[in-house]
Amino acid sequence: MKYKKAMLLYNGAAGQNDLDKTLGSCIPAIASEVEELFLIATQKPDHAKEICRERGEEMDAVFILGGDGTVHEAVNGIASLDRRPVLGILPNGTCNDFSRTMNIPQDIKKASQALMEGDIIEVDVGKVNDSYFLNFWGIGLITEASSNIDPDQKKRFGKLSYFLSALKTFNEIDPFPFKLTYDGKILEDSAVMILIINGNYIGTNALPFPNIQTNDGLFDIVVVKNSSLALFKEILSLKRAWPDGEIENSELIYMQARSLKVETEKTMKADSDGEVYLETPAEIVNLKQHLKMLSVPLSV
Numbered sequence: 001m002k003y004k005k006a007m008l009l010y011n012g013a014a015g016q017n018d019l020d021k022t023l024g025s026c027i028p029a030i031a032s033e034v035e036e037l038f039l040i041a042t043q044k045p046d047h048a049k050e051i052c053r054e055r056g057e058e059m060d061a062v063f064i065l066g067g068d069g070t071v072h073e074a075v076n077g078i079a080s081l082d083r084r085p086v087l088g089i090l091p092n093g094t095c096n097d098f099s100r101t102m103n104i105p106q107d108i109k110k111a112s113q114a115l116m117e118g119d120i121i122e123v124d125v126g127k128v129n130d131s132y133f134l135n136f137w138g139i140g141l142i143t144e145a146s147s148n149i150d151p152d153q154k155k156r157f158g159k160l161s162y163f164l165s166a167l168k169t170f171n172e173i174d175p176f177p178f179k180l181t182y183d184g185k186i187l188e189d190s191a192v193m194i195l196i197i198n199g200n201y202i203g204t205n206a207l208p209f210p211n212i213q214t215n216d217g218l219f220d221i222v223v224v225k226n227s228s229l230a231l232f233k234e235i236l237s238l239k240r241a242w243p244d245g246e247i248e249n250s251e252l253i254y255m256q257a258r259s260l261k262v263e264t265e266k267t268m269k270a271d272s273d274g275e276v277y278l279e280t281p282a283e284i285v286n287l288k289q290h291l292k293m294l295s296v297p298l299s300v
C-alpha cells in the first residue's frame, strides 16, 4: 500500500449516472493502494478548499476528481498547511490543464492506474497576495476570455471554447498601462495581456515557451503589447518559434522571474487558473517546489 490515509474529492452536483460510472472507473485502482480511503462529495463552490484546509494534514494523499477549478480550490486549501499531502488529479473537467502538465492520461480509468504507478514530484506554487495558483495568473485578454466563456459553448466545443471566446473578446480590449516590478527591476509599458505562467497548458493549448519548468522556482512572464490577431493566433497555435532567452520587441516581452508586483492604473480583474476573483495590484511570489504532486512519466 502506498498511502495510509487518503481522500478523493468529487463534485456532488454531477448527475448520478455519470457519478456511478466515473467513480466506478477510478476507485478500484486508487483503493488498491490506500489503506483508508475517504470519498467526499463537494457540496458547493469552494468546498474543496475548505475540506483540504480542514482535513489535508491528516491525509497522505488527496485525489481530485474534477477540472482545473477544483484543483485550484484544493491547492488553495493545501498550500498554507504545514504538513501537505500529495495531490493527484483525476481529470474530469473541460480543460484539465494541469493534469496535462503532469502527463496524466485524460481517460479517468487510465489516469487512476497511471497515478498509482506515477512519480511524486515537487511542483512550484504561485502565491498571489493571500491566494495561490498552480497553472497561471493573468490580466487583460485572458481574464476577458475566461469571463466570456459561454457554458453551453464550453460543453459543445470543449477545448476550442477558450480560443473562440478570446476571439470574441479580441476587439473589445484596449491596451492598459501597467508597472511590473520583477526581481528588483521595473518595467512600465502598456499591454493587452500579462500572463504569469507556471504550467505548460492554457485552455488545453500547449504553451510554446521552451523554458517552462514546474520545479525551477521561476515564473515565465509574457506581456502581450498589442492585440494583433495574427500574433494572438500564433501564440495559441504555436506557429512562432520561441527563442530560448528573454525577448522584447514591439509586440511582446518574455522573461522569467521569482517574484513580481503587478500594478495597473485602474483596478483590474485577474484570472488565476481560469477562475476570475482576484484583482490588481498583485504581489506574486514563486514558492519553489512547495507541493508534492503525482506525475506520470512519459513512457507510462
Ligand SMILES: Nc1ncnc2c1ncn2[C@@H]1O[C@H](COP(=O)(O)OP(=O)(O)OP(=O)(O)O)[C@@H](O)[C@H]1O
Pocket: 011, 012, 013, 042, 043, 044, 045, 046, 047, 066, 067, 068, 069, 070, 071, 073, 092, 093, 094, 095, 096, 097, 274
Ligand atoms: N455541489 C456543487 N454544486 C455546485 N458547484 C459545485 C459543487 N461542487 C463543486 N462545485 C464547483 O463546480 C466547479 C467545477 O469546476 P471544475 O473546474 O472542476 O470543472 P470544469 O470547469 O469543467 O473544468 P476546467 O476548469 O478544467 O475546464 C468548481 O468551480 C466548483 O467550485
